Amino acid sequence: MQSNIQIINRDDTCFVDIEGTIGTSKATYEHFKKTLEKLRTMDVPRVVVNIRSTGGDVNDALLIHDALRSLDIPITTRCYGYTASAATVIAQAASEGCREISAQALYLIHNSICAAEGNVEELASKTELLRKTDTRLAELYAARSGRPAAEFSALMAENSGNGRWLSPEEAMAAGLVDRIVLPVETTKERKALGNPFKKIFGRKAIEVPAPGATPAPPPAPSIFHFDAPEQPDEIVRRTELVLHEGQRLIQATRTNPCEDPSLSDQLLSANERAYAEDAKRLFTDPFI
Numbered sequence: 673m674q675s676n677i678q679i680i681n682r683d684d685t686c687f688v689d690i691e692g693t694i695g696t697s698k699a700t701y702e703h704f705k706k707t708l709e710k711l712r713t714m715d716v717p718r719v720v721v722n723i724r725s726t727g728g729d730v731n732d733a734l735l736i737h738d739a740l741r742s743l744d745i746p747i748t749t750r751c752y753g754y755t756a757s758a759a760t761v762i763a764q765a766a767s768e769g770c771r772e773i774s775a776q777a778l779y780l781i782h783n784s785i786c787a788a789e790g791n792v793e794e795l796a797s798k799t800e801l802l803r804k805t806d807t808r809l810a811e812l813y814a815a816r817s818g819r820p821a822a823e824f825s826a827l828m829a830e831n832s833g834n835g836r837w838l839s840p841e842e843a844m845a846a847g848l849v850d851r852i853v854l855p856v857e858t859t860k861e862r863k864a865l866g867n868p869f870k871k872i873f874g875r876k877a878i879e880v881p882a883p884g885a886t887p888a889p890p891p892a893p894s895i896f897h898f899d900a901p902e903q904p905d906e907i908v909r910r911t912e913l914v915l916h917e918g919q920r921l922i923q924a925t926r927t928n929p930c931e932d933p934s935l936s937d938q939l940l941s942a943n944e945r946a947y948a949e950d951a952k953r954l955f956t957d958p959f960i
Contacts, residue, residue, distance in 0.1 A: 675699035675728075677707055686716040694736070694758045695729025704736050711743060718746040721765070727757025730784055730805060737812075740765035748772060750853065754837075756780035760848065761809065764816045771816070771850045779843040781813065782835030783828050817847025 675692025677699050688707060692699050711719060721740065727733075740747055740762070749766040751759070751773040760781050763771055773779060784805040788798040806828060807821075814821035827846065830836045840852045 677704050679707055679710055681714065681716070684717055686711065686714055686719045688719060688721045689724070690721060690736075690759070690762060691724045693728040694725055694762070695732040699725070699728070699732075701732045701735040701739070704739060708739050708743075711745070716745065718748065719743065721747060721749045721762070722752065723749060723755055723759050723763055724752045725756075725759035725762075726754045727759050730758050730761070730809070733758035733761040734808075737761050737765045746770065750774065751777050751779065751849070754778050754780070756837075757782060761812065763849070764812055766850075769850045771848070772853045773840045773843055773849040773851075775840055775852050775854050777840055779838045779840070779848060780835050781809070781824065781828050781848070783833035784809065785833075813848060819847050 675694070675697035677688065677690050680687040680689065688711070690699060694700075719740075746767045747765060748770040749763045749772065751763050753774075753776075755763065755773070755777055757780065760779065766772075784802050786798060786802060788795055790798075806825065810821040810824040810828060813824040817824075823846075828835050838846065838848070840849070843849045844852060
């Protein structure tokens with residue numbers, strides 16, 4: 673995935689997409705500052721920040737978080753896919769009760785990581801910075817959840833500091849998100865996708881009649897039929913027909929005797945048998 677931060681203004685909502693590795697390419701705070709200036713000049717009722725990232729640079733994430741919090745606009749953050757590390761910091765920038773996560777996503781917080789080299793004093797300095805960073809992140813999570821920072825420090829320290837992937841339900845129980853959301857298709861998107869059953873079967877798919885509408889007459893008896901609307905009772909009846917037919921035709925799995933020759937009993941052709949006999953005589957008859 674390409675790392676990027678971009679603005680999409682649709683209807684009455686401004687969408688900010690944050691993708692890829694935070695702190696690289698166009699997903700940096702420097703790039704986000706340009707986005708921020710656009711947001712300040714736009715008259716929109718709310719901003720939705722879509723996060724599709726497994727993390728990146730903590731410094732950039734903290735700066736983006738603080739920049740979003742400085743906006744005088746209601747902000748919703750939505751996490752998709754694997755949301756981890758620095759991406760979860762940006763997710764905390766949402767307004768009260770507006771931290772959302774997709775029902776199919778996974779969420780991870782863990783201890784901060786860095787690559788270091790140098791003498792003992794330099795490495796000790798890096799270690800101290802990592803400890804302070806972990807403390808700061810735990811306090812940030814705690815401030816939004818209302819839970820003790822020690823709970824998040826313990827969660828981040830699991831698996832030798834690598835944390836643990838949380839389901840949306842676990843993330844919400846931990847106070848890291850406020851709501852679990854399902855993807856919602858717009859009318860235009862549904863029209864663009866078309867009817868999947870029509871694409872598969874090449875025929876008109878079942879359509880449920882509108883409330884109060886007179887249902888069409890039932891079609892001729894058929895187990896599989898996709899050309900006319902059906903009532904729930906009819907669907908249940910046909911489902912039972914398919915089930916009973918399958919039960920009638922199903923049989924126990926049979927295992928036939930092995931018909932393959934063993935490794936020692938190779939099947940040879942007539943020519944191969946003749947060659948084998950000649951070779952046998954060659955090694956046993958000194959006069960040939």
